[in-house]
Amino acid sequence: MRPGLTVCRFDAPGPYLWEPAPGITFCLVVQGHLSVVIDRTAHACGPLDGVVFTDRLSPAIEVVEASADAPFLAMFLQIDTAIIRRVSTDVLVSDASAVPITRRGRASGNKCSGTFGVGARLLHSVLRFLRALDGELDERVLAPICLQEIVYRLLQIVCCQDPLEVASRESDADPTRAAIEYIRSHLTESITVNDIAREVQLSESTFAHTFRATIGVSPYQFLKSERLDAARRMLITGSGNKVSEVGRAVGYSSASHFITEFKRRYAVTPREYANGKYHCAAVEVVDRHTGVDARTAEILHFPAGH
Numbered sequence: 001m002r003p004g005l006t007v008c009r010f011d012a013p014g015p016y017l018w019e020p021a022p023g024i025t026f027c028l029v030v031q032g033h034l035s036v037v038i039d040r041t042a043h044a045c046g047p048l049d050g051v052v053f054t055d056r057l058s059p060a061i062e063v064v065e066a067s068a069d070a071p072f073l074a075m076f077l078q079i080d081t082a083i084i085r086r087v088s089t090d091v092l093v094s095d096a097s098a099v100p101i102t103r104r105g106r107a108s109g110n111k112c113s114g115t116f117g118v119g120a121r122l123l124h125s126v127l128r129f130l131r132a133l134d135g136e137l138d139e140r141v142l143a144p145i146c147l148q149e150i151v152y153r154l155l156q157i158v159c160c161q162d163p164l165e166v167a168s169r170e171s172d173a174d175p176t177r178a179a180i181e182y183i184r185s186h187l188t189e190s191i192t193v194n195d196i197a198r199e200v201q202l203s204e205s206t207f208a209h210t211f212r213a214t215i216g217v218s219p220y221q222f223l224k225s226e227r228l229d230a231a232r233r234m235l236i237t238g239s240g241n242k243v244s245e246v247g248r249a250v251g252y253s254s255a256s257h258f259i260t261e262f263k264r265r266y267a268v269t270p271r272e273y274a275n276g277k278y279h280c281a282a283v284e285v286v287d288r289h290t291g292v293d294a295r296t297a298e299i300l301h302f303p304a305g306h
Contacts, residue, residue: 002139004078004079004080005076005133006075006076007074008072008074011066011067011071012063013063015061016063017061018061023054023080023081024055024078024079024167025054025055025076025077025078026050026052026078026154027061027074027076027077028049029045030047030073031072031073031074032047032064032073033046033064033072034062034064035060035061035062035064038057038059039057041112043115048117048118049115050117050118050122051114051115051116052112052113052163053111053163054112054166054167055078057112059112075126075130079150079151081167083147083148083151084151087151088151088168089174089177089214091152092180114159122153122157125149125153126150128142129143151164175202176210176211176214178200179207180222182196183223187226187227187249191251193218193219196219197219224261227250232262232273236274238274243270243271244258246258247259247270258270
């Protein structure tokens, strides 16, 4: 059996003893009923219910319904913090609206998800993971991918986000994630890559190397992309009355510089984009300003007749 994975069967009620491990434990009940007591709060798990908790909670776990004819069946999957950090960082990069947990208004320090229903997508992810353990090559190649998918599905369940975030942040500091959060919370300021490096307590060269190795683009490219994407959203929603106001709101002190950068990426000026008089087209943009072949597929709209 894969380390960290336990598939258990009980023919009679009784306590379940488990070994804590760094990260989180995801329990999925398949048949029967389980009680998980954490901080004097009992969480009842029935068929196709799940619960996520961190390793430091030392829960009291007990099978409360099982028999020889209807045995209790469940999976306990321990997931390392490094995997949680990797997936949550990928989600943060892809989701421009993602902000730190403390600014989302959820209770901080919550280390248990409580019981939740396991939906079809998460269940299918678990089944793919288990099937990948059948062969040595599948286990080596596919199982890690399926495990990341499970973490991704858990992150989409609101009550699971806090314990996964707590587990992630209890591991070594993640400079890339901290940098992304810093960038997004300081878009209105004229910050530089050196400013970001100082914030995460790394030299500029070490930070740039670490960031590119994790995200795939340089910190400068990411900062510029975040600014222009924020400007695009403001233009769509009408959050700014003037192009110069939108530019300043995303950290551009020069309106002409903002217009040039926006047109280079989206092939239309901010005003043309805001007016919305276009049809759809796909464009491949090459960022010649940095000399890097950074192509991104964008859905753009061009004026009729072009």
